[in-house]
Amino acid sequence: xxxxxxxxxxxxxxxxxxxxxxxxxxxxxxxxxxxxxxxxxxxxxxxxxxxxxxxxxxxxxxxxxxxxxxxxxxxxxxxxxxxxxxxxxxxxxxxxxxxxxxxxxxxxxxxxxxxxxxxxxxxxxxxxxxxxxxxxxxxxxxxxxxxxxxxxxxxxxxxxxxxxxxxxxxxxxxxxxxxxxxxxxxxxxxxxxxxxxxxxxxxxxxxxxxxxxxxxxxxxxxxxxxxxxxxxxxxxxxxxxxxxxxxxxx
Amino acid sequence: xxxxxxxxxxxxxxxxxxxxxxxxxxxxxxxxxxxxxxxxxxxxxxxxxxxxxxxxxxxxxxxxxxxxxxxxxxxxxxxxxxxxxxxxxxxxxxxxxxxxxxxxxxxxxxxxxxxxxxxxxxxxxxxxxxxxxxxxxxxxxxxxxxxxxxxxxxxxxxxxxxxxxxxxxxxxxxxxxxxxxxxxxxxxxxxxxxxxxxxxxxxxxxxxxxxxxxx
Numbered sequence: 001x002x003x004x005x006x007x008x009x010x011x012x013x014x015x016x017x018x019x020x021x022x023x024x025x026x027x028x029x030x031x032x033x034x035x036x037x038x039x040x041x042x043x044x045x046x047x048x049x050x051x052x053x054x055x056x057x058x059x060x061x062x063x064x065x066x067x068x069x070x071x072x073x074x075x076x077x078x079x080x081x082x083x084x085x086x087x088x089x090x091x092x093x094x095x096x097x098x099x100x101x102x103x104x105x106x107x108x109x110x111x112x113x114x115x116x117x118x119x120x121x122x123x124x125x126x127x128x129x130x131x132x133x134x135x136x137x138x139x140x141x142x143x144x145x146x147x148x149x150x151x152x153x154x155x156x157x158x159x160x161x162x163x164x165x166x167x168x169x170x171x172x173x174x175x176x177x178x179x180x181x182x183x184x185x186x187x188x189x190x191x192x193x194x195x196x197x198x199x200x201x202x203x204x205x206x207x208x209x210x211x212x213x214x215x216x217x218x219x220x221x222x223x224x225x226x227x228x229x230x231x232x233x234x235x236x237x238x239x240x241x242x243x244x245x246x247x248x249x250x
Numbered sequence: 251x252x253x254x255x256x257x258x259x260x261x262x263x264x265x266x267x268x269x270x271x272x273x274x275x276x277x278x279x280x281x282x283x284x285x286x287x288x289x290x291x292x293x294x295x296x297x298x299x300x301x302x303x304x305x306x307x308x309x310x311x312x313x314x315x316x317x318x319x320x321x322x323x324x325x326x327x328x329x330x331x332x333x334x335x336x337x338x339x340x341x342x343x344x345x346x347x348x349x350x351x352x353x354x355x356x357x358x359x360x361x362x363x364x365x366x367x368x369x370x371x372x373x374x375x376x377x378x379x380x381x382x383x384x385x386x387x388x389x390x391x392x393x394x395x396x397x398x399x400x401x402x403x404x405x406x407x408x409x410x411x412x413x414x415x416x417x418x419x420x421x422x423x424x425x426x427x428x429x430x431x432x433x434x435x436x437x438x439x440x441x442x443x444x445x446x447x448x449x450x451x452x453x454x455x456x457x458x459x460x461x462x463x464x465x
Contacts, residue, residue, distance in 0.1 A: 005315075037342045164353065
C-alpha cells in the first residue's frame with residue numbers, strides 16, 4: 001500500500017497527529033516525573049546550604065555534597081533557625097529554604113512589594129553563621145548560590161552554581177579552585193562599610209592570601225560570568241545589611 | 251562471517267577517518283568550538299550525541315516511508331527535541347547529579363547539525379539497522395575529533411587533563427611551571443578550537459591526498 005505523502009491533506013493530518021502524539025508523550029513524562037524531580041531539587045537546596053557552611057564530603061579537589069540519606073538530618077541539626085525577612089518584619093519559618101528566590105526577585109521589580117528574604121542561621125559551638133541565598137545573571141543564563149557569613153561580614157564559605165555557563169570557562173564557578181578563594185574574605189572594606197567581593201583579574205594574588213582586599217582572582221576567559229558573580233554577591237547581600245545592623249544594635 | 255557484513259562495518263569505520271563528520275563533512279563545528287575547553291565536557295558531549303544520533307536515526311528510519319517530504323525537516327527536529335527532552339527529564343528524576351552536568355548540552359544537541367545532517371542524508375533512505383550503525387559511526391567520528399581538540403585545549407590552556415594537574419601547579423610553581431612554562435590562555439577561547447580542527451584537517455589531508463578536492 002503506497003500512501004501519497006505529497007498530498008496537502010496528508011501533510012496536515014500527519015502534522016496534527018505528530019503534534020498530539022509528541023505533546024502527550026512529553027506531558028506524560030513531565031507530569032509522571034515531576035514528583036521525583038521536585039524532591040531532588042528540594043534535597044539539592046539543603047545540600048547547597050550545608051555546603052556553603054562547610055558541611056560536605058569533599059576530598060582534596062572535588063565538590064561533594066553530603067549524601068542524600070544524611071541530608072535531612074544534618075540540615076535540621078545544623079540550621080538552627082530559618083527566618084524570612086520582609087521589610088522590617090522578621091518571622092521564623094521552617095520552610096524558608098523553599099522560597100523561590102527568582103520569583104521574589106521578579107516580584108520585587110514592583111517597588112511597592114517588599115521582597116521575602118530567606119535567611120538561615122546556624123548556631124553551634126564554633127560560632128553563629130548566616131547563610132544567604134543569592135541569584136544573579138551570568139553570560140548565558142542564571143547563576144545562583146549560597147553564601148555563609150558571620151555577623152562581621154566575613155565569609156565562612158560559598159556555593160555557586162549556574163544554569164548554562166560555558167563549560168571549561170564560566171561553568172567553573174562551581175569548582176573548588178574558584179569557590180574556595182572566597183572563604184575568609186571580608187565583605188566589608190577597611191572602614192567597615194559593605195563593599196562586597198570583586199572577582200577581578202590580575203590582582204597578583206592567585207592564591208588569595210590577602211583576605212581583606214575584597215578581591216578574589218577571576219577565571220581566565222570568563223570575564224562576564226565573573227562580573228555576574230561580583231554583582232550577584234553585592235546586590236543580594238546588600239538587602240540583608242539592615243538586618244545585620246539590627247543585630248549589632250541589640 | 252562476523253557480526254557485521256563488510257558493507258555495514260564500513261558505516262562505522264568510514265566516519266572515523268575518510269568520511270569524518272567534522273573534518274570532511276564539516277558538520278557539528280559549532281559544538282566543537284563551544285564545549286572543548288575541557289576534556290571532560292568533550293567526552294560527555296560525545297556520549298550524549300552518540301545516544302541521540304543512534305536512537306534518532308532508528309526512529310527516523312522507521313518513519314521514513316510515512317514522513318511527508320514537505321515537512322520532513324520539522325519532523326526531524328521534533329524527533330530530536332523530544333528525545334533530548336525525555337532523556338533530560340529522566341536524568342533529572344533518577345540521576346540528578348549527571349543531569350546537571352548535561353543540562354548545558356541539551357540545547358547544543360538539539361541544534362547539532364550532525365544529527366539533522368545524518369537524518370537527512372542517511373536515515374531517510376536506509377533501514378533501521380544500517381541507520382543505527384551510521385548514527386553510531388558518525389557520532390564516534392565526531393567524538394574522536396571532540397576528544398582530540400578537548401585534549402589539546404585543556405592540556406595547553408589549563409595544564410590539566412580531566413581536571414588533574416598533569417603539568418604541575420601553576421600557582422605553587424611545581425613541575426613544568428618551575429622552568430618558566432606558562433599556560434596559553436588563548437587555548438581556552440573558542441577560535442583556538444577552530445585552529446586545532448584546521449590543523450587536524452591539514453594532517454588528515456596530507457596523509458590521504460585523495461581527500462583533496464580538485465581545483
